[in-house]
Each structure stands twice: as structure tokens, then as C-alpha cells.
Amino acid sequence: MKILTNLLKYTVLILLTILFASCDKDEVDKFVNTRTVENVIEDFSFLQFNEGINDIEMEGTFSNVVWRFRVIVPEGASQLNKRPLIVCLHGAATTIDPQIHTYTTCLEEPGLAALDAYLLCPNSEGWPWTGIPEQEKVLTLTSLVKSNLHVDQNKVAIMGYSDGGIGAWYYAQYYPEAFSAAIPMASLYNPVRPEENIPIKIDIPLYVIHGENDQLFDLRITQGYVETSITAGTDIKFVIAPELDHYNSCNYVPYLEDAATWLQTEVWN
Numbered sequence: 001m002k003i004l005t006n007l008l009k010y011t012v013l014i015l016l017t018i019l020f021a022s023c024d025k026d027e028v029d030k031f032v033n034t035r036t037v038e039n040v041i042e043d044f045s046f047l048q049f050n051e052g053i054n055d056i057e058m059e060g061t062f063s064n065v066v067w068r069f070r071v072i073v074p075e076g077a078s079q080l081n082k083r084p085l086i087v088c089l090h091g092a093a094t095t096i097d098p099q100i101h102t103y104t105t106c107l108e109e110p111g112l113a114a115l116d117a118y119l120l121c122p123n124s125e126g127w128p129w130t131g132i133p134e135q136e137k138v139l140t141l142t143s144l145v146k147s148n149l150h151v152d153q154n155k156v157a158i159m160g161y162s163d164g165g166i167g168a169w170y171y172a173q174y175y176p177e178a179f180s181a182a183i184p185m186a187s188l189y190n191p192v193r194p195e196e197n198i199p200i201k202i203d204i205p206l207y208v209i210h211g212e213n214d215q216l217f218d219l220r221i222t223q224g225y226v227e228t229s230i231t232a233g234t235d236i237k238f239v240i241a242p243e244l245d246h247y248n249s250c251n252y253v254p255y256l257e258d259a260a261t262w263l264q265t266e267v268w269n
Contacts, residue, residue, distance in 0.1 A: 034063050044144045051075050055102060060137065067137055068123040070101050072109070074116045077150040084117035084155035084268070087142055087171075087179070089129050089164030091186075091249070096126035107161060107249050111256025115263065117155075120145050129160070129167025138171065142178055155268050159183035159259070161249050162216070169206070176203040181267045183259045185209040186246055188217040191229045199232035205267055206236045207259040209252065211244035237262060 043058050051073050060067040077083045088108045090100050101123035108119060122141055127134045146153060158179045160168040165187025172182035173191055181204055191200050206229075210222050219240065226238045241255050 035059065035061055037061065040140065041144070045148060047148075049073050049149060051077075061140070066125075067141070068098060068101060068125070069141055070104065070119070070121040071145065071149075072104070072119040072121075073149070074118060076116075077118070079150055082150045082152040084115050084157070084263075085142070085145060085149075085151045086112055086115065086117050086119050087138065087156075087158040088112075088119055088121040089138070089158065089160030089167040090121065090124065091160070091162030091164050093124040093128050093134075093163035093167070094126055098123065100124070107253060107256060108159075111253045112159075112260050114257065115260050118145065118149060118151060124163075129163060130170045134167075138167075139175065139178060155180065155263075157181040157183065157263060157267075159185065159256070160187070161185045161252070162187060162246065165189075172204050172206055173200060173202050179204060181205050181207070181263055183207045183209070183256070185252060185256070186211055186214055186217065186249070188222050188225070190225050191232070191234065199228045201233035202229060204235075206234065207262050208236055208238045209241060209255045209259065210239070211241045211246060211252070213243060213245040216246040 040061050047056060047058070049071060054071045054073060056071065057066055057068050059065065074083050088104065090103065092100065101121045104119065104121055108121065112119065120141060122137055124134055129138070142156070145151060146156065156179050158168050158171050159182065160166070165184035166189050168182045168184040169187060169189035169191065171179060184206065186209070191202060192198055193200055208222070208226055210217070210219055212219060223238065226236055230236050239255060239258070241252060244251050
């Protein structure tokens with residue numbers, strides 16, 4: 001719990017620094033944050049989670065900032081039957097839709113069913129998943145679910161589709177200590193150190209899925225980035241979905257099912 005508290009305090013400090021740097025003095029003087037890290041931890045501890053779907057709204061680490069997220073609790077999870085946790089990042093992250101994180105019946109639920117896992121699905125609230133507010137939210141909620149529910153700490157992975165896939169790549173690169181694997185789908189991510197254009201080895205394995213006819217992210221570019229990352233030493237299984245395009249995510253269920261099998265047999269075995 002002390003580690004979680006320190007992580008939250010650090011991320012809040014970063015957000016405050018960015019806020020004050022981007023606002024003039026009058027705006028800063030008007031800013032009042034009455035929330036503390038301890039408030040967030042305490043509020044989460046009072047939440048009630050039932051088996052099945054739990055759609056939650058709670059105040060985040062800043063006053064009047066609402067975090068919306070879904071937690072799907074598997075049947076039979078207990079202290080003696082700890083279950084994996086999959087963090088699911090939705091696509092269209094910059095779209096403001098208070099329900100977008102709840103559209104899980106098409107891809108995530110059927111594709112990951114064999115894992116009998118907890119699913120944590122946050123709402124981006126219109127921010128890219130790589131933005132500071134979303135990094136804070138994703139990492140904080142992941143830590144809170146791990147600390148408060150019956151999660152197998154060694155079986156935590158992150159997946160996402162489109163913008164969510166970009167997020168899955170990003171968290172795999174920058175927060176490998178939080179996840180044991182990542183499953184980016186229908187996405188595009190260049191794993192290099194930008195200032196030097198040097199490929200970076202990602203320390204956790206990835207299962208990258210991409211449609212042959214993806215109209216938004218060209219297959220050849222994604223494949224090139226995958227090859228670059230593999231050359232740097234990253235463990236990547238790259239799967240091309242024949243004839244599939246970007247805008248029919250439900251058709252990717254069999255490929256996500258294969259990724260779930262990969263988690264069970266090659267990552268968590």
C-alpha cells in the first residue's frame with residue numbers, strides 16, 4: 001500500500017507541475033484541489049464489486065474529475081482462487097463518450113473469456129492513452145484493483161484496440177513492472193527513443209495483431225515497427241489477420257482468443 005501511495009503522490013505532483021506551467025497566474029489562483037492520495041485509496045476500498053459487470057464512477061485524484069471505468073469480476077474469484085487481470089484500453093480515445101468503456105461485449109469479453117480473468121476497462125474521457133492524466137488513471141486503477149480484489153499478481157496484462165493498442169504498446173515500453181505482457185491490436189507504434197531514433201527493447205513480451213486491410217494503420221508500417229523492435233531484442237509474436245480491416249473490431253475475436261491462449265501457455269505457464 002505504501003508503494004501505491006507513493007506512486008499516486010508522484011503522478012499528482014507531475015500533473016500539478018504541468019497545470020501550473022500551462023496556466024497564467026489568475027487561473028492558478030482559482031485552482032483548488034481538495035483531494036489527497038489517501039482519499040482515492042479510501043474511496044476505492046469502499047466500492048462494492050459483484051460477480052459480473054460493475055460500472056463505476058468515482059472522483060479521481062483531482063477535485064471534480066470523474067473516473068469512469070468497468071470492472072468485470074469472474075465467477076468464483078477468491079483468496080484461494082486468484083484470477084488474472086487484463087486491462088482493456090478502448091479505441092477512439094480522443095472521443096468524449098461516457099459509455100465508450102462499456103462496449104466490451106463485441107471484442108474483449110468473448111475474446112478473453114477463456115482466461116476467466118478480471119477485466120478493467122477505463123474511460124479515456126477524451127484524452128489519448130499516452131497523456132499524463134490517462135497514465136495516472138490507468139496505473140492507479142490497475143494498482144487499486146490488484147490491491148483490493150482477488151488478483152493473481154503474476155498474471156496481469158494490458159490489451160487495446162486502435163488507440164487502445166497504441167496505449168498497450170506504450171505501457172509495455174514505459175511500465176513493464178506493472179504488466180507481464182501486452183496485446184496491441186490494429187495499432188501503430190514506433191518503439192524508439194525519439195531524440196536519437198534508437199530502437200528500444202521492451203522488457204515484456206507482446207502479441208501484436210494487425211488486419212491485412214487496415215485502412216487507418218498501414219500493415220507495412222506496423223510490420224516494419226515490429227521488426228525494428230524485434231531487432232532491438234523485444235519478444236514479439238506478430239499475427240496478421242487476413243482480409244480484416246480497421247473498422248470491424250468484432251471480427252478480431254478469434255485472434256484475441258489465440259492471444260489469450262498465448263498468455264496461458266507461453267507467458268504464464
